Amino acid sequence: VMPYESTRFCDLSEEDLNEYETAFSEILQNAIHRFKPDIIHSHHLWIVSSLARQLFPNIPMVTTCHGSDLRQFQNCPHLQEKVLLGCRKIDVIMALSEAQKKDIIRHYNLASEKIMVTGAGYNDRLFYLTSKPNPDPVQLVYAGKLSNAKGVPWFLRALQSIRAPAWQLHLLGSGSGTEKEQCLVLAKEMGKKVIVYGALPQNSLAEIMRHSHILILPSFYEGLPLVILEGLASGCRIVATDLPGTREILGGSDADFITLVRTPRLRFIDQPYREDEYSFEQNLKKAIWQQIKAASRCAKIELSPVQEKLDSYTWAGIFKKVKEAYERCLT
Structure with missing residues (x-):
């Protein structure tokens, strides 16, 4: 349930799903025609990523898994075939963690070498250490x-x-x-x-x-x-x-x-x-x-004790891994 008016995927009818896919197909085709991308980078191993892979099989594609897509995959078994149809053909998948990589392999039956663990980054220009207030309270x-x-x-x-x-x-x-x-x-x-x-x-x-x-x-x-x-x-x-x-x-x-x-x-x-x-x-x-x-x-x-770990998860640190995923996708 999202913090705005929404309908859960598990509650969508077949007609609803067809309208959803038709709407996104039109938007995706317009975007590809306008931007002519060298790479498609989608988010979530879910319906729209599967759809994009089927619509544009000749454009290299990278997808970031976030975790909520894995939850949906398990909560909506009736949609799994629709999701797998395109998602299994994605060139490179970026996982947030080693544990998530194992979950992707298990649920989507994908080869390990297709999946890179890139993690996610925080903005170290916003989140940084300063003096703390008096701890009372x-x-x-x-x-x-x-x-x-x-x-x-x-x-x-x-x-x-x-x-x-x-x-x-x-x-x-x-x-x-x-x-x-x-x-x-x-x-x-x-x-x-x-x-x-x-x-x-x-x-x-x-x-x-x-x-x-x-x-x-x-x-x-x-x-x-x-x-x-x-x-x-x-x-x-x-x-x-x-x-x-x-x-x-x-x-x-x-x-x-x-x-x-x-x-x-x-x-x-x-x-x-x-x-x-x-x-x-x-x-x-x-x-x-x-x-x-x-x-x-x-x-x-x-x-x-945790500084080295924090440094590896800054935006700059994460983008190095994302760039590597793009390069792998293009080779």
Whole structure:
């Protein structure tokens, strides 16, 4: 569910899908006629990328996988054949992580050599370390969709029972429907301790992160969580679920300003078993409380243990890998 009026792919009728493909076919053909590209670079291993490959089989094509496409692939088995028809013929696929590469190979039955792990980059001109405010209260930040898949209700319930040291949460992001409303109700119960912003532009997000002490990402599913890189670069301590993409970013770091929480067992790709919810909430509470205590004693962290990793994920570092994907596609 998107934070604007939308229809889920799983709810589209055959007629809806035909209209969707017809509309994009016309737009794609106009774009190719106008720009005459040497390479097509699409995003998401999903319907439009498959369509583009079928419409323009003679133009080299690169596609970036983001993770949400893999979720759709698993959630919409009736669309898999339509997706695979073109996506299996894409020349080079860029994955966000090694874990995601394995998922692409498994679900799309693609050769390993077709897939490059390029990762994703953050803007180091926006996200950088400055002096931190007095940690009384300790400033927490969450940035992402207000939804169950992001673990937000469990995170907010975990926060409710942390009384000390003093903290304040900056809740950034949008959502829709009952899940968003549930998150806002939980936030409202904590009064002035939670500031709700809605969706913000990158420069505003960066400013809040530079003045925060801890970034929290309780998601049940992520490709490569870019927000963790942005938070680290801004000098935030990290509390996050131990998803494969997160572990890959942090590279086995044993820095005391990073705490990974065990992800609960999932019934579906992003829905926990009910009997595991309480223990997940308690583990999250413990991790957050420990980092709040640490931040209250020392507001600033030393980034040297993760600096090399951060450098490799800047926009400049990532574009080197993207350029390599383009060159491979053309040879």
